[in-house]
Amino acid sequence: MKLKLTTLALTALMAASPAVAELVFPSLSYRTGPYAANGIPFADGYADYFTLLNERDGGIGGEPVRMVECETGYNTEKGVECYESTKAEGSLVYQPLSTGITYQLIPKATADGIPVHSMGYGRTSAKDGTVFKNIFNYPANYWDGASIAVTHLADLNGGDLSGKKIALVYHNSAYGKEPIRTLEELAKKHGYELTLLPVDHPGQEQKSQWLQIRRERPDYVLMWGWGVMNQVAVQEAANIRFPMENFIGIWWSGSENDVRPAGAAANGYKALTFHNVGDDFPVFDDIQKYVVDAGKAAGAGDQIGTALYNRGLYAAMLAAEAAKTAQEIHGTKTLTPAQMRDGMEALEITEAKMAALGLPNFGPEFTVSCENHGGNGYGAVAQWDAAADEWSLITDYVQSDQEVLAPLVAEDSAAFAAENGIEPSCG
Amino acid sequence: MFYREAGDFSTTYQQDNQTFPIKFDRYRYYVVLFIAIFVVPFLINDYWVNSIFMPFLIYAIAAIGLNILVGYCGQVSLGTGGFMAVGAYACYKLMTAMPEVSMFIHVLLAGVITAAVGVLFGLPSLRIKGFYLAVATLAAQFFLVWLFNRVPWFYNYSASGQISAPERDVLGVFITGPNTQAWATYLFCLVFVIFSAYVARNLTRGSVGRQWMAIRDMDIAAEIIGVNPLRAKLTAFAVSSFFVGISGALFFSVYLGAVEVGEVFGISKSFLVLFMIIIGGLGSIFGCFAGAAFLVLLPVALKIVGVDWLGWPTDIVAHLQLVIVGALIIVFLIAEPHGLAQLWRVAKEKLRLWPFPH
Numbered sequence: 001m002k003l004k005l006t007t008l009a010l011t012a013l014m015a016a017s018p019a020v021a022e023l024v025f026p027s028l029s030y031r032t033g034p035y036a037a038n039g040i041p042f043a044d045g046y047a048d049y050f051t052l053l054n055e056r057d058g059g060i061g062g063e064p065v066r067m068v069e070c071e072t073g074y075n076t077e078k079g080v081e082c083y084e085s086t087k088a089e090g091s092l093v094y095q096p097l098s099t100g101i102t103y104q105l106i107p108k109a110t111a112d113g114i115p116v117h118s119m120g121y122g123r124t125s126a127k128d129g130t131v132f133k134n135i136f137n138y139p140a141n142y143w144d145g146a147s148i149a150v151t152h153l154a155d156l157n158g159g160d161l162s163g164k165k166i167a168l169v170y171h172n173s174a175y176g177k178e179p180i181r182t183l184e185e186l187a188k189k190h191g192y193e194l195t196l197l198p199v200d201h202p203g204q205e206q207k208s209q210w211l212q213i214r215r216e217r218p219d220y221v222l223m224w225g226w227g228v229m230n231q232v233a234v235q236e237a238a239n240i241r242f243p244m245e246n247f248i249g250i251w252w253s254g255s256e257n258d259v260r261p262a263g264a265a266a267n268g269y270k271a272l273t274f275h276n277v278g279d280d281f282p283v284f285d286d287i288q289k290y291v292v293d294a295g296k297a298a299g300a301g302d303q304i305g306t307a308l309y310n311r312g313l314y315a316a317m318l319a320a321e322a323a324k325t326a327q328e329i330h331g332t333k334t335l336t337p338a339q340m341r342d343g344m345e346a347l348e349i350t351e352a353k354m355a356a357l358g359l360p361n362f363g364p365e366f367t368v369s370c371e372n373h374g375g376n377g378y379g380a381v382a383q384w385d386a387a388a389d390e391w392s393l394i395t396d397y398v399q400s401d402q403e404v405l406a407p408l409v410a411e412d413s414a415a416f417a418a419e420n421g422i423e424p425s426c427g
Numbered sequence: 428m429f430y431r432e433a434g435d436f437s438t439t440y441q442q443d444n445q446t447f448p449i450k451f452d453r454y455r456y457y458v459v460l461f462i463a464i465f466v467v468p469f470l471i472n473d474y475w476v477n478s479i480f481m482p483f484l485i486y487a488i489a490a491i492g493l494n495i496l497v498g499y500c501g502q503v504s505l506g507t508g509g510f511m512a513v514g515a516y517a518c519y520k521l522m523t524a525m526p527e528v529s530m531f532i533h534v535l536l537a538g539v540i541t542a543a544v545g546v547l548f549g550l551p552s553l554r555i556k557g558f559y560l561a562v563a564t565l566a567a568q569f570f571l572v573w574l575f576n577r578v579p580w581f582y583n584y585s586a587s588g589q590i591s592a593p594e595r596d597v598l599g600v601f602i603t604g605p606n607t608q609a610w611a612t613y614l615f616c617l618v619f620v621i622f623s624a625y626v627a628r629n630l631t632r633g634s635v636g637r638q639w640m641a642i643r644d645m646d647i648a649a650e651i652i653g654v655n656p657l658r659a660k661l662t663a664f665a666v667s668s669f670f671v672g673i674s675g676a677l678f679f680s681v682y683l684g685a686v687e688v689g690e691v692f693g694i695s696k697s698f699l700v701l702f703m704i705i706i707g708g709l710g711s712i713f714g715c716f717a718g719a720a721f722l723v724l725l726p727v728a729l730k731i732v733g734v735d736w737l738g739w740p741t742d743i744v745a746h747l748q749l750v751i752v753g754a755l756i757i758v759f760l761i762a763e764p765h766g767l768a769q770l771w772r773v774a775k776e777k778l779r780l781w782p783f784p785h
Contacts, residue, residue, distance in 0.1 A: 029741065031740075031741060031742030031745065032742050032745040032746060032749075036742075040742075069734075069741050070734075070741065071730075071734075071741035071742060071744065071745045073745060075690070076683060076685075076686075076687070076690060076691060077482065077683070077691075078726075080477055080478070080682075080683065081477070081478040081727065084473055084474040084477045084478050085474055085478060087473070087474075088474060099587075100589075100685075100687050100690055103587065103589055103591065103685045103687075104683060104684060104685045107591070107604065107605035107684060107685075108605050108684070110605060111605035111606050123587070172576055172689060173588070173687050173689060173690060174587035174588055174589045174687050177586065177587055177588045178586070178587060180586075181586050198576075200576075200689060201689045201690055201693065299740075299742075412586065419593060420593070420594070421594075
């Protein structure tokens, strides 16, 4: 009995010790709660890509990948618990998929020297790598999204938005409030009128907001929603017969789960994206062969090719590429979080690289540097075709209005630096 | 055998009236205090503090606060989350307005401010009772959360509407911010827990506590024997909110570091603290600790067993956790309505006779 206990304790110790040569990628996922509908496909995509790397290539650079999943339920307290419990395992990079948890991890992870990659969410000014050394938000952020949406609307109107009315329906949280500042600045430039309509967590109750839209008849509605809020908003828009092609969601409001409940009425709804949609890429053949057919698919395995699955896959791909870059820079197979950070800062995504990975034309090309942790801010607009039950890109990747955004980023990161006594620097 | 009052003589009234009149109880209490203060800080790391001890200690303070109001004074409140938010935002405003002042002062002041707000929202309790009062405090919950989301002054006009705790210290040791030591934040919270429990225990044993309990048991009778309901109810609201405010301030500044009011201090927080005192035991200080420990530790324990040992999918474990906590609440309400504290009392009664029951 005693021997058994000792062996058990020993194995537990060995399993827990970070000395084991493998690359640990924690996945702070949420498969439960009001945001589960969106959390599940992302977590599946993230997990499946790492499974694919392990099965097909034996990991990254010959080093096996271990993914540690921890359920946060989109709850900040559980997020803290997850961070603390996975940190000791030698986690290389955190992708919490929650702006609230990201805000919490920014100071903690910086103090611990672990990088955080908030891909298309989190704190926008983290783009400034001289202040936010460990935080990355490439390839695009919320302010890029706001700008790309306005650019798209301007294109539809021959470049002139003056006198138009735009309403923003947003999740009343740090996440939803992010684009307001940018949209206000852009309103000054383009001359449109902005109406703000907050929706409280979790977002099932939106009758009054859509009543206001019905009364004020804005020309366009933008949405910063997540989880169940998206479905309700699309349904409400359909109920008041708001023209769907004038309704644009951020990339987090553009999954299949968000539009399917409204059925044919959701036809024509638009959403932004910073990566391609659908499963018409060579990498999906490999996923079918090495992951699905081998019975190793994460979750129920029914999300492959959906918008958010692709995003999870994209996030995992960027993490794996950064790890490869880090291995090359430091000439080592095993990585520490600090080396991973260097890899992320030197990451370069080119069309040739993506094509070699089986993801041709999947996302925009970008280069990360110390001054720019946020990529170049390219995004595209996708539109929902209810009859075909699929998203399709209706624009090319367009760049956000850097002229307006760059000073905003500089201002916000300077404020953060002053508040926290950080001296902006490189290297 | 060990737990008995035989041979434990009290020769003065003070000895007879002390909090732990039985010697064994008293020593156990000293041992727990000694371990908590002098042993635990040397053993803990970030994980233990941030995942287990800190939430336990902070929720214990909130539970003590709510228990004074609900368990001792009988005024049902669903506004705990809102009052915690008051404490958090008061602490944030104080921290940013007066960076050089010690965190101790800020947290205490946050408690005082919350007490004032609590009295304000306690005023309806003079006219309405029971379910109707619960609804009035529910209004406080929603109003306060809405207020902190709506008025930018409270979050210093930050673009995200979040509040984040800047680095502040006590006697040169960082208590908030990213560069804290596990032992420092633990001890900081522990000091407030001991203070709260000590004050609450002695208040409820004294004349103020007796007035509260008289109001709880039958307010008309209490009024007839000379208890002033206005004073008793409002002091209960003030003291309760004071503790809840302290817990909110610690929750934001020391534990989470960044807070989004709707998500962290929503209605679910009010229910969580209410479950803690129901499971722990209404009208018992020990029950506050037992309830807080139960609801903080159970999810972590289930997660470790389910995910780390058995290797189950995380979502199944998360769902199971809801099922188990829900089932336990029902079981407790049916089998032991007085909570874990009553189980503890029964166990002590049995231990007095053990090993020779009648």
